[in-house]
Amino acid sequence: xxxxxxxxxxxxxxxxxxxxxxxxxxxxxxxxxxxxxxxxxxxxxxxxxxxxxxxxxxxxxxxxxxxxxxxxxxxxxxxxxxxxxxxxxxxxxxxxxxxxxxxxxxxxxxxxxxxxxxxxxxxxxxxxxxxxxxxxxxxxxxxxxxxxxxxxxxxxxxxxxxxxxxxxxxxxxxxxxxxxxxxxxxxxxxxxxxxxxxxxxxxxxxxxxxxxxxxxxxxxxxxxxxxxxxxxxxxxxxxxxxxxxxxxxxxxxxxxxxxxxxxxxxxxxxxxxxxxxxxxxxxxxxxxxxxxxxxxxxxxxxxxxxxxxxxxxxxxxxxxxxxxxxxxxxxxxxxxxxxxxxxxxxxxxxxxxxxxxxxxxxxxxxxxxxxxxxxxxxxxxxxxxxxxxxxxxxxxxxxxxxxxxxxxxxxxxxxxxxxx
Numbered sequence: 001x002x003x004x005x006x007x008x009x010x011x012x013x014x015x016x017x018x019x020x021x022x023x024x025x026x027x028x029x030x031x032x033x034x035x036x037x038x039x040x041x042x043x044x045x046x047x048x049x050x051x052x053x054x055x056x057x058x059x060x061x062x063x064x065x066x067x068x069x070x071x072x073x074x075x076x077x078x079x080x081x082x083x084x085x086x087x088x089x090x091x092x093x094x095x096x097x098x099x100x101x102x103x104x105x106x107x108x109x110x111x112x113x114x115x116x117x118x119x120x121x122x123x124x125x126x127x128x129x130x131x132x133x134x135x136x137x138x139x140x141x142x143x144x145x146x147x148x149x150x151x152x153x154x155x156x157x158x159x160x161x162x163x164x165x166x167x168x169x170x171x172x173x174x175x176x177x178x179x180x181x182x183x184x185x186x187x188x189x190x191x192x193x194x195x196x197x198x199x200x201x202x203x204x205x206x207x208x209x210x211x212x213x214x215x216x217x218x219x220x221x222x223x224x225x226x227x228x229x230x231x232x233x234x235x236x237x238x239x240x241x242x243x244x245x246x247x248x249x250x251x252x253x254x255x256x257x258x259x260x261x262x263x264x265x266x267x268x269x270x271x272x273x274x275x276x277x278x279x280x281x282x283x284x285x286x287x288x289x290x291x292x293x294x295x296x297x298x299x300x301x302x303x304x305x306x307x308x309x310x311x312x313x314x315x316x317x318x319x320x321x322x323x324x325x326x327x328x329x330x331x332x333x334x335x336x337x338x339x340x341x342x343x344x345x346x347x348x349x350x351x352x353x354x355x356x357x358x359x360x361x362x363x364x365x366x367x368x369x370x371x372x373x374x375x376x377x378x379x380x381x382x383x384x385x386x387x388x389x390x391x392x393x394x395x396x397x398x399x400x401x402x403x404x405x406x407x408x409x410x411x412x413x414x415x416x417x418x419x420x
Contacts (some may be wrong), residue, residue: 006028091214092141094126094244095202098149098185099195100220101246101268108164108172115175119145119183121267126216129242129262141213144182144380148198151187157273172340177339187337200228200355202379207237216262218244221253221272229257246270316350322360325350331364335385366391372408388410 009362025335108331120143130360155166164172173185185225188194193242199219206212207291232238246268254261280304322329330346332338334357351359369386378384390396390406399412400403 001017014362042128048358056090082226091206091209091212091395092126092143093124093212094129094143094218095215096145096147096218096244097146097195097199097220097224099154100156100224100272101244102163102273103172104266105158105163105402107267108158109168111168111171111180112175114168115177116170116179117174117266118175119179123180125262125264125267127218133260142182143180144203145180145184147176147185148188149185150190150194153190161273162265163269173339174343186339189337196224198227201381202209203228203232203241205377205379207232208239213241216242216244216329218246218268219253221245225253226256229253229259230298233257290369299341316352316356321374322356323351323363329360331385333358336380336383367406368406368411372386372411373406375408404409 020203068377103114103118106119110117123143126143158164158167158169177183177185186198188198191197199217203215203217207215217225229238229241232241238257238259238279241259243259244262245254245263247265247270253259290297317325325347327345327347329350329352330338330344331350333344333346333348334352338344338346364385365387367386368390369378369384370378371384372388377390387406388411390399390412391403392398392404394412396404396406396412399406
């Protein structure tokens with residue numbers, strides 16, 4: 001082997017080893033630097049990822065906090081509504097078919113005082129029943145009585161059987177309704193099913209209200225109300241219904257549907273009376289029109305003003321607005337049914353043409369329904385003659401000033417605007 005000049009073998013090996021070590025050192029340094037760079041990049045990526053996760057976590061926490069606050073607010077609102085519901089608006093309702101359940105003749109003949117006694121006896125019987133049945137309530141009860149009946153038909157029955165005079169009956173009605181502002185007798189007028197239709201709709205509507213605790217039904221002991229109660233049974237609503245029965249009833253409804261029963265003594269007459277045959281009222285005979293009128297009794301453009309005379313002598317002056325008459329026509333009498341009878345301060349005696357009735361209806365819609373105005377569901381629904389929505393709609397100028405008569409909730413809502 002040829003050696004470098006002047007170099008020993010050992011020196012040669014030393015030089016070779018140094019050369020090798022230098023080469024490995026260079027390789028190790030580059031690998032280390034590369035690895036350090038990779039780790040730094042990874043650390044940077046992880047720091048970015050961590051920052052993203054921190055931001056996402058903060059966003060989720062913020063959203064959860066907002067949702068928790070919103071849920072807490074809604075819970076407080078619902079608790080407030082529940083407290084209000086349980087403390088102020090629990091309803092116990094009594095609805096009576098006045099044609100099938102005729103009040104005791106001894107009470108009827110007492111007139112005004114008899115009406116008050118009948119209302120008080122009903123109230124006492126219901127209160128004792130609720131106590132006896134241990135009906136659990138969390139708030140105050142509001143007791144309502146509604147009697148639906150055909151006034152003229154019932155007076156005919158009472159006179160025919162010499163049970164009381166029409167004057168005594170009218171006084172009885174007044175005494176009953178004046179016992180409480182929540183007691184009403186509603187004349188449904190002529191019609192084979194007029195009373196049943198009202199009561200069936202009453203039951204279907206009010207039994208679904210959450211604030212309704214109990215409904216007492218005094219109806220016919222035959223099968224008249226079977227279909228209505230069957231429908232309520234299919235909707236699992238019979239737990240709120242109690243049957244009011246008079247002495248001598250066969251308890252057919254209560255046995256058939258296994259309903260609780262409250263039997264009343266000396267409030268209704270035990271016997272059943274056949275109502276007079278249904279007769280469609282004949283058209284009103286309007287006299288006093290000018291002979292020159294040839295269009296069904298309505299004045300022509302060339303006719304002079306003519307006063308139309310009703311059968312009992314009331315005059316209607318076509319040159320005056322209806323509300324300017326003294327007294328004005330009763331909106332409820334002509335458009336629905338008036339329960340005030342002889343105490344009503346408006347007239348029931350005018351003969352109105354279809355045009356005048358249309359005007360009366362349009363004017364009545366400009367006044368708010370007292371039920372909705374006071375936050376109570378209107379029992380007449382679309383049949384109500386009074387306004388359920390403000391004629392000026394959501395942009396009512398008076399509403400912005402706090403002076404609109406239509407104060408009920410949703411009485412300015414677009415979804416409740418009535419269409420003609």
